Amino acid sequence: MTTTSEMQASLLAEALPFMQAYEHKTVVVKYGGHAMGDPSLGQAFARDIALLKQSGINPIVVHGGGPQIGAMLKQMGIESRFEGGLRVTDEATVRIVEMVLAGSINKEIVALINAEGEWAIGLCGKDGNMVFARKAEKRVRDPDSNIERVLDLGFVGEPAEVDRTLLDLLARSEMIPVIAPVAPGRDGHTYNINADTFAGAIAGALEASRLLFLTDVPGVLDRNGELIKELSVTQARALIADGTISGGMIPKVETCIEAIERGVAGVVILNGKTRHAVLLELLTEHGAGTLIVP
Ligand SMILES: Nc1ncnc2c1ncn2[C@@H]1O[C@H](COP(=O)(O)OP(=O)(O)O)[C@@H](O)[C@H]1O
Ligand SMILES: CC(=O)N[C@@H](CCC(=O)OP(=O)(O)O)C(=O)O
Secondary structure (H helix, E strand, C coil), rough: CCCCCHHHHHHHHCCCHHHHCCCCCCEEEEHHHHHHHHHHHHHHHHHHHHHHHHHCCEEEEECCCHHHHHHHHHHHCCCCCECCCEEEECCHHHHHHHHCCCCCCCHHHCCCCCHHCHHHHHHECHHHEEEEEEEEEEEECCCCCEEEEEEEEEEEEEEEEEECHHHHHHHHHCEEEEEEEEECCCCCCCCCCCCHHHHHHHHCCCCCCCEEEEECCCEEEEECCCCCCCEHHHHHHHHHHCCCCCCCCHHHHHHHHHHCCCCCEEEEEECCCCCCCCHHHHHHCCCCCCEEEE
């Protein structure tokens, strides 16, 4: 009979080939605002990231915080709305976005990783000239008239330039970067960038081996609410067009498509509410969620 400790040991041993495969490789983990909130899950997430670094892997955390920004805006009496999964961002909103993302959430994640005995460093696109944004151009087609128009989302940005100097330096150190999706434009403004888009740009620039999106659903769900385990780029585009994929899942899936097209190998959307989701996905046979394939 196999004892519990033998089972635990064999699970640890199972991780070896995965650790070897990812040694010195970059893994970008996007930690969504919907996956945050439960302190014990946050601690488990931080432990996963710490364990990756200890295993010789180069983890980079890019985080969101959409619900937390929404709560703060509400508290301040500022109205907020989304168009195509992106928050319409005026001058007052971008100040709150920067405060919540680069201020509170960023430092909370840094503290959680540090509490696991590692060295996390909190950054945003402004640090080390890492990311410069341009004003986002979101095109939508009116379903009735079929006319395309460009939405003005205010200070919503897209990553236009990514400089990897700082991240390369940190990869050779003990430091684990934790990055908030806020960046300056060459026009001097601060831009609010969707965290999924930001994570995709970082993964692309660093030629990451894996890009994981931790959210609050098991992955991409079909019309009946069933998990789609594997999704091709063509199928993904069709599900966006027919409305099966909506809201915050749109920028996530669009980023997955771009990352695949840029050569990032393993792009997965998975449930961040599953304890140790990152370790399960990377270091065991028990991967879950939706794998996006070419
Ligand atoms: N087809 C779909 N499959 C799964 N989730 C979907 C789908 N279409 C829309 N969603 C929504 O997308 C949400 C995840 O995106 P988002 O709210 O931006 O989360 P996060 O904060 O993790 O980035 C889900 O909670 C769900 O409400
Ligand atoms: C332009 C835009 O929509 N920016 C997002 C940035 C945060 C984010 O993306 O957070 P999640 O990953 O938790 O959704 C926002 O303002 O909510």
